[in-house]
Amino acid sequence: MDGRGLTVQIGEDRLERVVCQMEVEIKNADGLHMRPAMQFVDIASTFECDIIISNSENSVDGKSIMQMSMLAATCGTKLKIRAEGADAQQAVDALRKLVEEKMFDEPPPKKNKTKNVKT
Amino acid sequence: MEIKKGIAVSPGIAIAKALIIDSEDYRIPRRSISPSQRMTEIQRARNAFKDAVGELTRLEVAQDKTDEGKIKDIFAVHLRFLRDRSLRKKITDLVHSQSVTAEYAVSATLREIAAHFTKVKDPYISERAADIYDIERRLLRELLGKKREDVEHLTEEVAVVARELSPTETAGFDRKFVKGLATDAGGRTSHTAIVARSLGIPAVVALENLTDDITGADVVIIDGNRGIVIVKPDEQTIRQYQEYEREFVALEHKLDAIREKPAVTRDGIRITLLGNIEFPEEAESVLQKGGEGIGLYRTEFLYLNTKREPTEEDHYQAYAETIGVFKHRPVIIRTVDLGADKYTQSKRFAPEPNPFLGLRSIRFCLQNLMMFKTQLHAILRASVLGKVKIMFPLITNIQEVMQSKLILRDVMEDLDEESVAYDKNVQIGIMIETPSAALTAATLARDVDFFSIGTNDLTQYTLAVDRGNELVSTLYSAADPAVLRLIRTVIQDAHKAQIDLNVCGEMASEPEYIVLLLGMGVRTISLAPPMIPEIKQIIRSVTMEDCNNVARKILGMNSERQISNYLRDATRKILPEVF
Numbered sequence: 001m002d003g004r005g006l007t008v009q010i011g012e013d014r015l016e017r018v019v020c021q022m023e024v025e026i027k028n029a030d031g032l033h034m035r036p037a038m039q040f041v042d043i044a045s046t047f048e049c050d051i052i053i054s055n056s057e058n059s060v061d062g063k064s065i066m067q068m069s070m071l072a073a074t075c076g077t078k079l080k081i082r083a084e085g086a087d088a089q090q091a092v093d094a095l096r097k098l099v100e101e102k103m104f105d106e107p108p109p110k111k112n113k114t115k116n117v118k119t
Numbered sequence: 120m121e122i123k124k125g126i127a128v129s130p131g132i133a134i135a136k137a138l139i140i141d142s143e144d145y146r147i148p149r150r151s152i153s154p155s156q157r158m159t160e161i162q163r164a165r166n167a168f169k170d171a172v173g174e175l176t177r178l179e180v181a182q183d184k185t186d187e188g189k190i191k192d193i194f195a196v197h198l199r200f201l202r203d204r205s206l207r208k209k210i211t212d213l214v215h216s217q218s219v220t221a222e223y224a225v226s227a228t229l230r231e232i233a234a235h236f237t238k239v240k241d242p243y244i245s246e247r248a249a250d251i252y253d254i255e256r257r258l259l260r261e262l263l264g265k266k267r268e269d270v271e272h273l274t275e276e277v278a279v280v281a282r283e284l285s286p287t288e289t290a291g292f293d294r295k296f297v298k299g300l301a302t303d304a305g306g307r308t309s310h311t312a313i314v315a316r317s318l319g320i321p322a323v324v325a326l327e328n329l330t331d332d333i334t335g336a337d338v339v340i341i342d343g344n345r346g347i348v349i350v351k352p353d354e355q356t357i358r359q360y361q362e363y364e365r366e367f368v369a370l371e372h373k374l375d376a377i378r379e380k381p382a383v384t385r386d387g388i389r390i391t392l393l394g395n396i397e398f399p400e401e402a403e404s405v406l407q408k409g410g411e412g413i414g415l416y417r418t419e420f421l422y423l424n425t426k427r428e429p430t431e432e433d434h435y436q437a438y439a440e441t442i443g444v445f446k447h448r449p450v451i452i453r454t455v456d457l458g459a460d461k462y463t464q465s466k467r468f469a470p471e472p473n474p475f476l477g478l479r480s481i482r483f484c485l486q487n488l489m490m491f492k493t494q495l496h497a498i499l500r501a502s503v504l505g506k507v508k509i510m511f512p513l514i515t516n517i518q519e520v521m522q523s524k525l526i527l528r529d530v531m532e533d534l535d536e537e538s539v540a541y542d543k544n545v546q547i548g549i550m551i552e553t554p555s556a557a558l559t560a561a562t563l564a565r566d567v568d569f570f571s572i573g574t575n576d577l578t579q580y581t582l583a584v585d586r587g588n589e590l591v592s593t594l595y596s597a598a599d600p601a602v603l604r605l606i607r608t609v610i611q612d613a614h615k616a617q618i619d620l621n622v623c624g625e626m627a628s629e630p631e632y633i634v635l636l637l638g639m640g641v642r643t644i645s646l647a648p649p650m651i652p653e654i655k656q657i658i659r660s661v662t663m664e665d666c667n668n669v670a671r672k673i674l675g676m677n678s679e680r681q682i683s684n685y686l687r688d689a690t691r692k693i694l695p696e697v698f
Binding site for chain 2: 063065066070
């Protein structure tokens with residue numbers, strides 16, 4: 001289930017502190033290996049906001065390739081994206097698109113059932 | 120400034136910048152820094168990152184031209200890592216919190232990360248550990264400079280420092296640039312010692328942790344006389360050592376003056392001094408130092424030195440070159456002593472658990488007949504160019520002698536069929552370097568033309584000690600009564616059978632042992648070229664009567680300590696200036 005983004009205004013200063021959260025699921029067969037991790041970090045780094053990615057055990061900086069590759073998220077893993085900053089909403093949207101729609105430009109897992117082919 | 124004590128194995132003084140060789144691993148000096156240096160180190164780390172990013176970007180762009188998308192990907196990944204701010208922060212934080220060098224922080228941090236990666240089940244991730252090590256190497260290269268790697272393209276004088284040095288590593292050493300050697304491991308007869316002596320450069324070994332406390336390009340003094348290494352010496356020390364160096368060079372010149380003079384004892388007994396070599400290039404230096412021939416040509420270096428296996432022509436060229444230097448003077452060519460070395464072991468399917476006692480030397484040759492015959496073919500062909508003698512190493516019994524001679528006869532027949540000339544009366548000898556050979560020397564003497572006592576291996580096998588193992592290297596001593604008894608037996612058996620005998624181990628280049636060897640009846644010695652003048656000086660300063668007395672006295676002693684002390688005192692009395 002993907003959550004709705006929450007918009008909260010924190011603090012009195014002129015800078016908007018927007019916090020957006022979203023859960024995404026890794027859909028490509030090979031999961032979050034180096035190349036996808038790289039793409040993820042590249043996109044995350046284009047945004048100003050802080051981006052924290054969490055799995056069930058850890059939270060890491062979404063802009064750090066070192067930390068993202070430690071997540072070792074396989075196909076089917078659910079990750080929580082939390083962005084905080086002016087462009088948080090855009091960041092979350094872009095990342096969701098990458099993970100779930102584009103699937104890092106990689107194929108989804110093959111279906112498990114195979115028809116018995118008689119030779 | 121740090122002073123380290125080790126074992127002096129080759130005389131002389133070297134004052135030069137350190138070049139650190141580490142074949143497997145980058146050993147990083149932990150070196151703590153003072154708090155005031157932290158900012159400098161942090162800046163160094165940042166610069167290393169910047170330079171590494173620059174280099175990788177260049178490489179990535181260059182890759183565009185080739186097809187390999189995969190390689191480009193790898194560079195891209197590495198670049199991301201190097202640009203990762205949290206990684207950089209981790210490293211600079213470590214420098215700050217623990218006051219360590221940039222190198223140490225980089226290495227420690229990246230290895231920690233690599234360790235985490237290796238633990239992850241997913242192979243995609245765990246394989247990334249290799250990338251982390253690669254990045255570590257890249258950063259270290261930026262920090263430590265090229266000085267850590269390149270021995271082949273030296274342009275300035277350096278002192279080579281390493282944990283230990285293998286034959287392949289030292290093969291390319293040019294005396295013009297490599298001014299001294301210092302290793303953590305090793306003992307008096309380790310490869311480092313042998314190479315240093317034949318190059319005539321100072322060396323100190325068994326320093327234990329020198330590589331932990333030195334960085335590439337640090338100025339270092341290697342005192343091969345006293346067995347001291349000084350890292351980053353202060354002005355005063357440098358000046359003092361420059362003075363020592365001058366004195367030492369003066370002494371060398373003095374010894375050079377006796378080059379043309381014969382090695383004769385004061386009471387007229389003539390001793391023959393030959394040289395030990397590993398490469399044809401060293402033949403010249405044997406002659407220069409006053410040697411009268413080659414007593415031991417270690418031919419395995421034809422295999423250890425090159426990237427591809429030597430052909431029969433390669434063998435022949437090397438032998439021809441060597442013989443050419445000596446013309447009619449004897450050149451004893453020892454067939455390859457391969458098998459226990461790292462090079463051969465690494466090519467095995469299953470490395471031997473105990474190569475020292477395994478398929479090495481003559482056994483290795485007898486099981487690799489094609490290689491053996493190739494070498495014998497080349498040696499025989501070269502035998503027409505001078506006075507060649509063939510020597511078989513590590514003989515343990517008479518069968519090995521018989522088999523080797525049989526194969527030699529086979530090769531001779533081949534040459535006859537090919538109508539190629541060779542010396543039909545070429546002399547054949549064996550190394551006596553195992554206890555079994557020493558104990559059965561009388562039998563062996565009947566079937567060979569000469570013996571050569573290899574005191575290094577003989578001592579190791581007799582005392583069951585690995586000379587390269589610094590934990591036990593003090594047990595290794597040619598002054599051990601057991602070793603001396605065996606040597607005496609061999610000398611007597613050779614005399615009885617009236618065959619030639621020489622001693623070619625490192626014992627022959629130690630001043631304290633010369634007197635003893637002469638007194639035991641040795642008349643031919645083969646040693647590393649740099650030591651020839653000094654040994655000749657000793658021979659010219661003693662009488663055979665003195666030597667015989669020393670040998671007789673030793674007969675009654677039964678402790679190594681007693682014997683070596685006595686030898687040192689006796690030699691000192693005869694030659695005060697050597698000490």
